[in-house]
Amino acid sequence: MQPISDEIAGAQRRRMRRVVEGCGAYAVLLVITTLAWWMGKDRVPPFLEGAQIIHYAVFAYALHAVFFVLIKTNLNLRLRDPRMILPLILLPSLGSYYVMYHVTEPLLRMPFLFMASAGLALDSLNNKVRTTLIVAVTWTAWYVGIIVLLWMYAPERVNVPAEVTVAFAVGLVLTQVVFFSGFIGRLRKKLAETNRDLHKAMLSLQELATHDPLTRLPNRRAAMEHLEAERSRVERYKPGMEELRMCVALVDVDHFKYINDHYGHMVGDLALQIIGKALARAVRRSDYVARFGGEEFLAIFPGTAPESVMVVAERMRRAVEEVRVAGIPGDHRLSASFGVGVYRPGDTIGMVLSRADAALYRAKDAGRNRVIVD
Secondary structure (H helix, E strand, O other): OOOOOHHHHHHHHHHHHHHHHHHHHHHHHHHHHHHHHHHOOOOOOOOOOOHHHHHHHHHHHHHHHHHHHHHHOOOHOOOOOOOOHHHHHHHHHHHHHHHHHHHOOOOHHHHHHHHHHHHHHHHOOOOHHHHHHHHHHHHHHHHHHHHHHHHHHHHHHHHHHHHHHHHHHHHHHHHHHHHHHHHHHHHHHHHHHHHHHHHHHHHHHHHHHHEEEOOEEEEHHHHHHHHHHHHHHOOOOOOOOOOHEEEEEEEEEOOOHHHHHOOHHHHHHHHEEEEEEHHHHHHHOOEEEEEOOOOEEEEOOOOOHHHHHHHHHHHHHHHHHOOOOOOOOOOOOOOOEEEEOOOOOOOOHHHHHHHHHHHHHHHHHOOOOOOEEO
């Protein structure tokens, strides 16, 4: 059989746990049944025969063994309902109705009805209303069937008026369990919707906290955290591994104030959005681009030598030159200046950013639209 996913494996473990819990529940019923046999063994007729208890135990645990094997071998996954909820609940309970038919004292049928009602109430926390309703109707019908059979074949062991009253009470209790199941189902649905809304809200808050709302790039705070993480990583390398060190580039859009003043701030915002996307597309997958503030962007190049950074930065510079923005005339070519700082062992983040800033000013003084490495 093909390997199953972690999600399905987790579901299989939960189903196996349900089988084990079912074995525990029937162990309690066996204790009750054995106690009834022991207390009535000297009566004529006895409350129960020992053979009937053995039949009950063998039937219940043989069925649970079948469920165990089906889940252990993953054969249940081929079934229409791999959870096997209805078979798990209904089939073993046939043994309880077998005992209820054979007890000579009508009151001894009550513990089985109590256990069934309690078990169904607990199961209703996990099952759908439809499943709970099917079980409730089936159990009530089976109990009525037992009374009919006793009335036909062993009338001395049944008090029909009393049993009809009990059957009505059982049906009423199981109906309440069904309504309880529906109430729990609605609560679970509402809770699931609330959790989804909370998850979306958390994602939105995280997005707002770590990304620039205009360009959708990481913001300054996220960039500084990423820089610190990269610095810590670089510091773990041994001396002589300079090729694995980090470079940082500050990118400044040239003459951006002119764009805002002559074409409007809306056009300026649109230009920043498009430039940000162009920069992000131009870098490698391992690189990192963020909006650092105003018309300034930050690029982080981990594990990259200055010579390689020049190649990537030049590609970024050309990408900005190719940007076209609605509202800016075609003869106005956008451009950006790049200042690259190389991280050295023992540097602080401030030191490498100062180097990149100094290189950026040199790029501007040299005429802009160029890359300078400090």
